[in-house]
Amino acid sequence: MAIETTRRQLLITPLVLCAAACRKTEPDLSAFTEEEPPHLSSLIHVADPLVASQLLSGWHQVEQNAWRWTARNFAAVLRPPPGSGNLGATLQFRLAVPDAVIKQLKFVTLSGSVPGLRLSPETYRQPGEAVYARDIPPGILSGDSVRVDFALDKAIPPSQGDGRELGVIAFSLGLETK
Amino acid sequence: MKTVDAQTQGAAGMTHGRLQSMAQAAYWLVPPLLCFTIYWPGLTAWFQADDFAWLALRLQVHDWHSLMRAMFTPMAQGTIRPWSERAYFLAFESLFGLNALPFRICAFLTQCASLTLLAAVTRRLAGSAAAGFWAAVLWVVNSSLITAMVWSSAYNQVQCGFFLLGAFWFLLRYVQTGRTSDYIWQWVLFLLGFGALEVNVVYPALAAAYTLLLARKHFLATLPLFIPSAAFALVDRILAAPQASGAYALHFDRALPATLLTYWQWALVSDYLPTSLYGRLESVLLACLTLLLLTFVTVRAWRHDWLPAFCLAWFAIVLAPVLPLRDHISDYYLTLPTVGLAMLGAYALLRAWRQPRIWKVLAVTAVAAYMVLMVRFDRIATRWWNQRSWAVERLVLGVERAHQLHPDKTIVLDGVDSALFWAGIFHHPFRLFGVSNLYLTPGSEHHIDAHDATGQVSDFVLPDGAALHAAKGDRIVVYRVGSERLQAITSTYEEAAIARLPADLPRRIDALNPLTDYLFGPEWYPPDGGGHWMPRRATFRIAGPDSPSERLYLRGFLASAQASQAPVSLRVTLDGMELSEARINVSGSTFEASYPIPNEEVGKKEMFVELEVNRTFHGGADVRELGLNFGVFEVR
Numbered sequence: 001m002a003i004e005t006t007r008r009q010l011l012i013t014p015l016v017l018c019a020a021a022c023r024k025t026e027p028d029l030s031a032f033t034e035e036e037p038p039h040l041s042s043l044i045h046v047a048d049p050l051v052a053s054q055l056l057s058g059w060h061q062v063e064q065n066a067w068r069w070t071a072r073n074f075a076a077v078l079r080p081p082p083g084s085g086n087l088g089a090t091l092q093f094r095l096a097v098p099d100a101v102i103k104q105l106k107f108v109t110l111s112g113s114v115p116g117l118r119l120s121p122e123t124y125r126q127p128g129e130a131v132y133a134r135d136i137p138p139g140i141l142s143g144d145s146v147r148v149d150f151a152l153d154k155a156i157p158p159s160q161g162d163g164r165e166l167g168v169i170a171f172s173l174g175l176e177t178k
Numbered sequence: 179m180k181t182v183d184a185q186t187q188g189a190a191g192m193t194h195g196r197l198q199s200m201a202q203a204a205y206w207l208v209p210p211l212l213c214f215t216i217y218w219p220g221l222t223a224w225f226q227a228d229d230f231a232w233l234a235l236r237l238q239v240h241d242w243h244s245l246m247r248a249m250f251t252p253m254a255q256g257t258i259r260p261w262s263e264r265a266y267f268l269a270f271e272s273l274f275g276l277n278a279l280p281f282r283i284c285a286f287l288t289q290c291a292s293l294t295l296l297a298a299v300t301r302r303l304a305g306s307a308a309a310g311f312w313a314a315v316l317w318v319v320n321s322s323l324i325t326a327m328v329w330s331s332a333y334n335q336v337q338c339g340f341f342l343l344g345a346f347w348f349l350l351r352y353v354q355t356g357r358t359s360d361y362i363w364q365w366v367l368f369l370l371g372f373g374a375l376e377v378n379v380v381y382p383a384l385a386a387a388y389t390l391l392l393a394r395k396h397f398l399a400t401l402p403l404f405i406p407s408a409a410f411a412l413v414d415r416i417l418a419a420p421q422a423s424g425a426y427a428l429h430f431d432r433a434l435p436a437t438l439l440t441y442w443q444w445a446l447v448s449d450y451l452p453t454s455l456y457g458r459l460e461s462v463l464l465a466c467l468t469l470l471l472l473t474f475v476t477v478r479a480w481r482h483d484w485l486p487a488f489c490l491a492w493f494a495i496v497l498a499p500v501l502p503l504r505d506h507i508s509d510y511y512l513t514l515p516t517v518g519l520a521m522l523g524a525y526a527l528l529r530a531w532r533q534p535r536i537w538k539v540l541a542v543t544a545v546a547a548y549m550v551l552m553v554r555f556d557r558i559a560t561r562w563w564n565q566r567s568w569a570v571e572r573l574v575l576g577v578e579r580a581h582q583l584h585p586d587k588t589i590v591l592d593g594v595d596s597a598l599f600w601a602g603i604f605h606h607p608f609r610l611f612g613v614s615n616l617y618l619t620p621g622s623e624h625h626i627d628a629h630d631a632t633g634q635v636s637d638f639v640l641p642d643g644a645a646l647h648a649a650k651g652d653r654i655v656v657y658r659v660g661s662e663r664l665q666a667i668t669s670t671y672e673e674a675a676i677a678r679l680p681a682d683l684p685r686r687i688d689a690l691n692p693l694t695d696y697l698f699g700p701e702w703y704p705p706d707g708g709g710h711w712m713p714r715r716a717t718f719r720i721a722g723p724d725s726p727s728e729r730l731y732l733r734g735f736l737a738s739a740q741a742s743q744a745p746v747s748l749r750v751t752l753d754g755m756e757l758s759e760a761r762i763n764v765s766g767s768t769f770e771a772s773y774p775i776p777n778e779e780v781g782k783k784e785m786f787v788e789l790e791v792n793r794t795f796h797g798g799a800d801v802r803e804l805g806l807n808f809g810v811f812e813v814r
Contacts, residue, residue, distance in 0.1 A: 081649075
């Protein structure tokens with residue numbers, strides 16, 4: 001009987017040790033890639049925590065892991081994409097104008113600017129998703145970064161229920177070489 | 179003086195006893211130790227190729243019902259191997275994730291158990307402990323074991339070997355003791371073997387051949403074993419309809435003897451090219467071993483010793499199911515047939531040892547030559563498999579890391595070679611950690627061998643225009659695959675891509691590729707992991723054909739909610755020219771439609787395509803108006 005027990009223990013022990021040795025843990029994968037020196041991104045999804053440092057001012061916290069409310073004035077910094085200095089680029093801002101904004105403000109007008117260039121405004125009278133896209137000619141984008149500023153003609157002012165100034169909902173912002 | 183003598187005798191007795199115990203331990207331990215020594219790189223190998231399909235099985239399991247489906251639904255040529263593939267991968271991956279070591283330990287331990295069983299079986303058959311030992315040794319060095327000992331997807335061979343040898347061991351015990359419990363255990367292991375590999379179906383033939391030749395009064399007791407085998411063969415034939423073409427098509431023709439000869443050669447010597455030095459040595463050795471073994475079988479049969487004939491029959495019977503696979507001759511199919519040849523070799527060695535010295539010298543020389551060649555080949559091939567698996571590991575885990583760092587970008591790989599593509603990327607290992615979109619840089623297809631019967635490299639390569647568009651928008655991260663870790667080259671690649679890649683529209687559009695979204699009109703719903711849905715009407719752009727004979731192909735997926743509906747009419751317009759309407763049968767899981775392209779479109783850089791279905795539907799809680807779900811658009 002004792003021999004049986006010992007034999008069973010001998011069989012079970014390696015299995016337990018094996019299981020313990022091979023316990024599933026989150027592996028550290030940092031050695032599996034060699035990354036480029038950090039640089040700004042040309043395309044930012046505003047909910048991505050890795051590019052949060054590129055959102056300079058006027059951005060509220062991330063909601064539903066997908067978007068942020070903006071304030072009336074907001075700004076971000078982007079990297080000019082490869083070739084954009086010579087070929088020019090298109091600025092694309094994906095946004096949504098919520099029903100609440102149109103109900104309260106009737107319409108909103110969005111305008112943007114980069115250093116040395118004021119971009120034409122766009123007025124939104126209907127709620128829904130939209131893309132504010134504007135061309136930036138060659139010669140404007142040079143250097144490693146470019147600041148993009150946006151301004152709304154009006155916004156929902158802070159209220160008792162929500163102390164934030166609310167402009168539009170932002171999804172992503174990017175520059176694309178033409 | 180008497181006391182001293184008694185003490186000396188006692189000590190000598192103890193030493194003799196200890197030596198005997200050590201010899202006995204060595205008897206059982208040497209073959210498993212050899213297994214670990216020769217195939218050590220197999221123990222440290224990572225996953226590769228089909229392993230990723232089995233590892234992805236876990237993604238399909240959400241509850242008891244889906245677990246049962248994952249365990250028993252026929253897959254890959256209609257096979258159902260619940261223990262050796264489904265349970266093996268599901269259990270170990272659930273416990274240990276992508277740590278391959280436990281998988282490999284399990285394979286090695288199972289093989290060690292099989293080696294022990296083979297030694298015990300041969301010992302009983304030949305009535306010689308030495309024969310048992312040598313059978314295990316001759317089997318473990320055989321190069322047909324390489325794949326099974328290094329690749330987790332070939333565990334089915336290892337596990338089936340355990341069940342076959344276990345069942346046969348209990349048959350031998352039953353023949354000797356007549357105990358019902360042995361007979362029942364034989365049945366238990368035999369029936370379990372069906373969950374390991376289809377080859378298990380031949381076990382009744384092995385049992386019948388053995389009893390017919392060597393234990394005739396038990397022959398009738400083996401006949402009921404044919405019933406489950408026949409039932410299994412019938413079910414297998416229903417589930418896995420025979421393929422008319424391709425690698426798994428069965429050919430009962432004049433190729434059978436040639437296939438048998440190839441397997442015979444691979445079983446006795448490895449498959450070096452005959453032009454190399456080893457190849458020439460092998461040809462000589464093959465001829466000598468064939469002559470010796472066949473002469474031995476014939477002479478022993480002449481003397482009414484049927485054991486060699488049974489060993490040869492084991493080889494033929496276990497090999498028989500794969501012989502008609504003329505276009506899929508694989509070395510690992512020999513894993514289990516070579517058990518017969520190992521027993522035959524061991525028995526021949528035993529008989530030669532009882533003959534005059536010339537026979538001893540001949541037998542030892544033949545065995546030594548066989549072992550030297552086999553072990554050399556084992557080591558080279560095992561190391562090759564091991565190195566390849568490590569390259570796949572570096573790639574897969576590198577991509578996982580890249581996805582951690584750049585979750586919103588599409589990963590593009592540069593410098594992928596043939597081995598890495600077919601052993602890794604082709605099997606979509608990245609879906610295991612949620613990466614569904616990974617592509618190769620344009621032109622990668624020129625460095626990768628085509629295997630059209632297996633799949634298309636072009637499905638993974640980013641078209642020039644899409645790569646250019648993505649580079650301009652900084653939507654990709656590009657990594658170069660080298661001998662070490664993945665190296666990020668995004669900035670330099672994007673600069674170069676903008677300078678040299680043409681903006682041409684592609685002739686093939688992967689509708690699920692987010693980098694081709696610029697080709698689609700605003701009507702489309704955003705692509706998701708399951709497809710790219712259109713509403714009633716949608717548009718896209720694609721390159722025109724090079725010749726009038728080329729057609730426009732549209733492929734996609736069908737939702738279960740569509741299955742009960744009548745066929746959908748799909749109207750296609752090319753640059754304003756309406757093409758003949760196609761009716762899409764919505765009862766299956768996929769669809770394909772093709773349209774002739776008007777001559778006016780030949781040579782055009784861009785065609786504007788409009789699609790319109792005659793009716794739409796709503797899928798469950800999805801409030802969207804859904805037309806058809808597309809996967810690929812292609813002009814060819």
